[in-house]
Amino acid sequence: MDIQQIPKQQRTDLVEKMAVKNLNAFFGKTQALINVNLSIPTQKVLAIIGPSGCGKSTFLRSLNRMHEVAGGTMTGTILLDGEDVYKSDPVVLRRRVGMVFQKANPFPTMSIFDNVAAGLRLNGVRDKHILEQVVEASLTKAALWDEVKDSLNKSGMSLSGGQQQRLCIARTLAIDPEVVLMDEPASALDPISTAKIEELIYELKKRYTIAIVTHNMQQAARVSDYTAFFYVGQLIEVDETKTMFTAPRQKKTEEYITGRFG
């Protein structure tokens, strides 16, 4: 696949929140991403689609340096607001770029309140009033406040799957990130919980920049402004979602979207 064929972003008046340049990601000798160039526009939702093993999760994790935790390496540049994210402390980066995982992972020894407050508390915030305000605001933004406001002291594990995932979203929002990365956030949930999460994403993009990996193309079509299609470690095409799903430029994209493989 010729890299020159990858189109530039259509709209050039958009501010670029994150920019990925010539990203090559490796796990030992295996190359998971090949020369990826992509920009993530501010306060929009970018959906990342592709068949299993195409590198979309690896790509997402390289944005907040989580793939390093699994022992991965990379070459290339990733910029957040113009600054190289690999030149600064990953811990600081992750407070600006949050992540929600596929399987909800609330801290089992903590209550609902403590779960949401964990990011702040463990980063030194002690003021009870601030914590209470932030917890309420985050749970509200995650559309969970009404359901749990009377049982904040219950264990985080006592919630249903969909609620736990919204709890994890609230926990991520509590640290007030600028970018929220979501790795197939609804794939383990039932359709109703999935719909709730999708509504949530629609609201969240007013304030946060969102990148969501999904294997569900209908979800990508419903929820995102831009879609990027990955295949075998390469970025094949990226475009406005409307265009991507009606008139894709690359043949591979069209084949994937119409379900001929993947």
Added chain:
Amino acid sequence: MMGLCILSAVLVLAPLVLIFSYTLNQGLGSINIDFFIHMPKPVGEDGGGMANAIVGTLIMVGIGAAIGLPIGILAGIYLAEFGNNPFATSVRFLTDVLSGIPSIVVGVVTYVLIVLPMKHFSAMAGGVSLAILMIPTVTRTTEEMIRLVPHSLREASLALGISNWKTTLRIILPTATAGITTGILLAVARAAGETAPLLFTALGNRFWSTSLNEPMASLTVFIYDYARAPFDDWNRQAWAAAFVLISLVFVVNLLFRYFTRTRYESR
């Protein structure tokens, strides 16, 4: 075939049942409140207790725990967090070896290392020998329990911008606590039941003593002395002490089951 299995299961239970019923039978008669608050009396005199032995066991197990638990837990954390290098592999191997060393050997070595330089037997030496016996169990259990904490929790914490070290201390360890506690309880129960190392280090004491620099009585040595004695009265007291010791271990086991049950619920 089935019959053989059932027979084996019965044979497994048999020693436990025998020990319990015998000790209960022989010891219960001699147990009264005196036992727990009085000092041993000279031969021939009625009554007397093992207050000094009970306190002695508590103190020396306490010393053993105070030394052995922090070392074991921190070593376990090291092995779980950074344990993929040759040094860690050898530590792990040697810990397993240490857990297999006969306790009498540990006692003799502690004698040479502590009792000889100090020129007298002491509770401190006893505590140290117990610590050496506790360390392998605590280390291995701590490592296993930390490794059992799902990787997804570490990821969730790191993704919130919490540093690696804080993640280990404030998220991973608390989650592993129930499991680590069972390791601690097992190590404590074992240490409370040891006799041989105490014979070479704490020696035993007929009188009341809580000083760490002097020989100290313990339940196990008490049983050893009184069971060997030619006096009926003393033998009965030994049974009573055996009963007290077994009850202690039994209670620790119950606590162990309680903690593991809590762990399953929170998953």
